[in-house]
Amino acid sequence: MANMTLIGAVNDALKTALREDPSVLVFGEDVGKKGGVFLATDGLQAEFGADRCFDTPLSEDGIIGTAIGMAMNGLKPVAEIQFQDFIFPAFDQIVSEAAKLRYRSGGQYTAPMVIRTPYGGGIRGGLYHSQSGEAYFCHTPGMKVVIPSTPYDAKGLLLAAIADPDPVLFMEPKALYRAVKGEVPEGHYTVELSTTRNVREGDDVTVVEKAADMAAEKGISVHVVDLRTLLPLDESAVVEAAKKTGRVVTVTEAPRFCGYAGEISAIVAERAIEYMEAPVVRVTGFDTPFPNTLEHHYLPDARRVIDAIEKVANF
């Protein structure tokens, strides 16, 4: 066990995978000599050589396109997209190719690969270094989408993603990179994909995703579920948690309209509406691009989450 930051756990997972499996490769923009703009790949090129950890030309389409070809042909690419905001030039490769290759070839060709990318706000990145684009990929059958929120999960989920037979988008909450620390086992272990984590048990309101402790002080008992894998989602866990309290608040940073939080609401409205004692509420980023100076007003932080919890609890 070692006490690590979330980004340290990512780095450790990559090292573990590179050591264990010679078919694993790590590449992307600036991941080699520089070790990544956030230093997630620090030290990898030095330890594993420039054949297995290397920089690429400035083309996300090329990064993902070549990764798919590698994955088809026996390698296990772990590609980095420097910011999730810059994944869109590779959207066609992800949505049309990685996600559909197994299906369209009847399983003859597959793309087992991992796309790691930092996402989310909180670093004063403005429109293009802050976005949370999970919904685009969660609407894409064939993709898996994973978001860790603790160092332990980051390493275990990343190793599970690398071992997975399907393409996985691994979204790293960059605001948490160095903000959270925790115990992380040495060597190989995995956290099973498509399982949720109960962050906190409670009876009054179910909060889906990460949330605050402050509501409890106001006498509301909050049950918090961290989804960990957004797709394929463990829907039953969400439905059970919703039924338990009869009140649901979902929190995501992305814009609300057609976002992931809406999917949670829809699942609840379809499978547990008889249990609901209050509106199913979403606390999300606004339906605007991501601002810069005022990002603290944009983010669905504790103040907004608590406000929603109180409203739902007192409905």
Place this chain on the structure above:
Amino acid sequence: MANMTLIGAVNDALKTALREDPSVLVFGEDVGKKGGVFLATDGLQAEFGADRCFDTPLSEDGIIGTAIGMAMNGLKPVAEIQFQDFIFPAFDQIVSEAAKLRYRSGGQYTAPMVIRTPYGGGIRGGLYHSQSGEAYFCHTPGMKVVIPSTPYDAKGLLLAAIADPDPVLFMEPKALYRAVKGEVPEGHYTVELSTTRNVREGDDVTVVEKAADMAAEKGISVHVVDLRTLLPLDESAVVEAAKKTGRVVTVTEAPRFCGYAGEISAIVAERAIEYMEAPVVRVTGFDTPFPNTLEHHYLPDARRVIDAIEKVANF
């Protein structure tokens, strides 16, 4: 008035716009000499010349990227993407650029333009000539997303989209291109964006989007709402319709997970849950890529819609 198909109405709208406004241009792959693979732009190059209706190199990124530049600089581009399935190479230009230009420049630069594209199944197009990707764009603040379902609406909405100061994705249901006919006024008229259309009045179940007449025969009175503009949505109209019957079924062809139908469920669960007398149900494409031979099982057709209406009515 003339009796026209939906694609005829699109063609008529384009001609009307080209005639009225010298800044309007129509371009894309094969829209010139050939008049488009569906013939939506038939005759335009002959009438308006190759300066105003022309073919482009095979790059959707180039089509949308140049359209944005034209729109910034006083032209009114109406770009065609041959199939919505092929819009993804232009995803970055749409999501990062067209949608965010006004915001990031404080209104100094804007991209008033229309992207027309045929979408949806029903033509045995398999994975890549059948998709309904509206959710990707509806999760993108700054975009408008419009879908007509009658010839009258097709012309009026397209002319409204062309006159709109914001970028509009105009998705044409290709299965309806020649399957529906209707009266269409000559010359200029518009159908206001962000207004819904009550296709049919009823009391028992509200069906959002296009649906069947058959449920009525089974003694269920169905209220059908055609959204027409998916973003910005006239949410109040949806909420009112939901409250009226207390039972809601939403129909879309796209995969369910994180799709547009879920947004409707979420709005209802947030704003009208007290009125609901049954689960809010989605009838959608499955969470798989679009198949070919079995597409009739994949599509949310009348059999599946009626099944859902009955379940909800009898809940």
Place this chain on the structure above:
Amino acid sequence: MTITDLSSILDGPAQAEGFDPGISDEELLHCYRTMQLVRAFDDICLKLQRSGRIGFSIPNKGIEATQVGAASALRKDDWFFPSYRDFGMAMYHGVDPTDMMHNMFGNSLDTARGRQMPVHFSFTDPIHFVSISSPLGTHVPQAVGAAYAMKLRGEDKVALASFGDGSTSTLGFHSGMSFAGVWKAPVIFLCQNNGYAISMPSHEQTASSSYAIKGKAYGVPGVRVDGNDLLSVRAAVAEAAERARAGEGPTLIEAVTFRMGGHSTSDDPSAYVPDSEFAEWRDKDPIDRFERFLIQRGTLDVAEPELIYADCLAQVDAASKAAQATAPPALETIFSDVYAEIPDHIRSQGQAAFELAGRLGEAAAGDGAFPL
């Protein structure tokens, strides 16, 4: 642009007395027969489409030499990343036309399990003929990635990415060429310049003086060959493969050819291809030219072509009958192969679909095996 300025073996060296193509007669005949098989397949597909039995097909008339010439220069363990207008490559290496017909009908024996449109083949045996995708250009960087894997493992293999003139404008062309140049990946880029991208003439697609010259932007050598000359294409690809296997990196080959028909069975080229252009190219038919060469050197008897074509037709016809007699895919094929394992939400959607189909009496034979 005329093709006379191109390096052509059939029109050049092959005209000389005693010319030795360096290829066995058996191999020459296999190439010839494969071209005829492609044409027979096309002809039958056209009939099937016109009679409504299949929805769509893509004709190859005029470009058979490019496909077959390229395939003949490569080995069975090389990887093919084809376009939809390349299936002669698969035929050359022994893919059975019956397996291709299963795809045309999207039936239960289709390797794509009826999920793709016709002509979107996928094979792993006897060659890696990688699942064809409709979005253009995406396979180009994929071929480079597959080639990187070969290189990393020290294998003696190459990847071929084949695409049309129009596809050079896609992002995949740009990224694939960029990465291949930098990585010196063992990949061959074959640009089939067949005159048009649907209705867009090749000379309006780009202002560059040729497609081959585009290699300059990526440090990738570019060559331009007569695409209607099987020997020229074969020679160019053979040389590129040799370079690639020797670690010298990628090559871009422009094969100048012509699509002697519409883009697909849904397309009418008369709106945009001048008659004169068809007439000009008719004289350069790649099968006729190769046939004349084989007859001239005595490899083929004047009477044989007709017999060979008839034999190919019969083979394809039998394939088509077999495919038509095969059941459509089972309902479960909608829900499987999205992931390695079917996740809960897809499983329950499948169960609902199966239940509904059963209730409405629509479940087909085989649907009972629904393994959800």
Place this chain on the structure above:
Amino acid sequence: MTITDLSSILDGPAQAEGFDPGISDEELLHCYRTMQLVRAFDDICLKLQRSGRIGFSIPNKGIEATQVGAASALRKDDWFFPSYRDFGMAMYHGVDPTDMMHNMFGNSLDTARGRQMPVHFSFTDPIHFVSISSPLGTHVPQAVGAAYAMKLRGEDKVALASFGDGSTSTLGFHSGMSFAGVWKAPVIFLCQNNGYAISMPSHEQTASSSYAIKGKAYGVPGVRVDGNDLLSVRAAVAEAAERARAGEGPTLIEAVTFRMGGHSTSDDPSAYVPDSEFAEWRDKDPIDRFERFLIQRGTLDVAEPELIYADCLAQVDAASKAAQATAPPALETIFSDVYAEIPDHIRSQGQAAFELAGRLGEAAAGDGAFPL
């Protein structure tokens, strides 16, 4: 790659006795002063960033001649599609450093209304300096579209798209060059080859022999100039602009220069730029070289540079103070400018935010004006 093989005016013709640059002294001095202003702006931004008053800035040291040389060859009614490392172009044409500082602080007078990161400028007056986007390369086809509009209306204007060496690998470069070539659009592509794309050395970015040669793939003439020589860049851009205005289409200019520091204030180049490379380029500082030229020809007095720089510093310092004294944007700026008119759903989200901020006592001065 050394820059000595490049066409350079300062090192070449300008060395000759009686050389006439064909530019007025006033104009030469304006160029010089603008380069100093860029450097002063950089220097002050670095201090502001190090002291935590701004979050981020992008240094321009070493590439001032490329920016200012290019701008000086264009007119005020031309359109600029810049990268984030181009603001000298705006300064040259008279954008006030105070307006730029408002952006660095993202305050209420920022034209981007505090929505963008620092250095992402947008101006319409006195020039069209089009809103800078972080995603690389996207502005390249946009410049081509804007140029198409100019051409269609028969205007005598050009668009300039400026980008780094790394950005030539993006899709936007490929599509923009393709379309411009075919359309003969009046656009100038300026590739600032400054040695690196963050940590990626320019010679690993592509296997092509230069960036200028990439024009061949698109039928766009490519030229390569000494980017640390203001006169060379100016001459190349002037010629390209003349061609464009005459209807002869686009030009790709590679300006070979060097980024004398990190990619941004967040970057430490010591991990990937060898010291020797910095040393080599230090001697080629574009301001020093131009300064020597001006002093030699008597346009500038030896004592002036220091005064000019001090003057620029004072101007920028005043700008920075003014920006710091300006209030942050009002809360409503989150919700406006998404669309021309605020739609209902955004309006109600804004109302909720405003209500909450009010309740928690967080509403700032100006928020009361929330026009929702």
